[in-house]
Amino acid sequence: MSTETQTNPAHAKIEAEIASSDVVLFMKGTPQFPMCGFSGQVVQILDYLGVPFKGVNVLDSDEIRQGIKDYSNWPTIPQLYVKNEFIGGCDITREMFQSGELLELMKSKGIQVRDAAQ
Structure with missing residues (x-):
């Protein structure tokens, strides 16, 4: 745990969330009801790949x-x-998806993906 995490409770919560699942998406809304188009796009990409995520x-x-913006800079x-x-955010995730790099990243990290996505 970093010194900043010890003094910043938001960072401690964020680190706990990130550690709680292999794939975590900090987003506006929920996976079932995204509250912005960019969050919705990333949810669609992850759903298409069949990646389980939080x-x-x-x-x-x-x-x-605010804490997640500070945490990741x-x-x-x-x-x-x-x-x-x-x-990354929506643009990076979308570019990685379109190039096939996101699928390769998931597979290289041992994340389960849908057979049809491969």
Whole structure:
């Protein structure tokens, strides 16, 4: 645990969320009801790949909504994490999906993907 995590309760909560699942998406809304188009696009990509993931609704907590931006040093939401590693936001996720890089990343990290996506 970093010194900053010890002094920043939001960062401790974020680290706990990231550690709780292999794939975590910090998003506006929920996987079932995304509240912005960018979050919805990333949910669609993950669903297409058949990747099990945990959605964290940043609209439920101002502390988490600002905290995740500070934690990753990334200004926008959604934010995708795979095996504790920050991947990026909607644009990066979409580009990686279109190039096949996201599928390869998931497979290389041992994340289950849908057969049809391969």
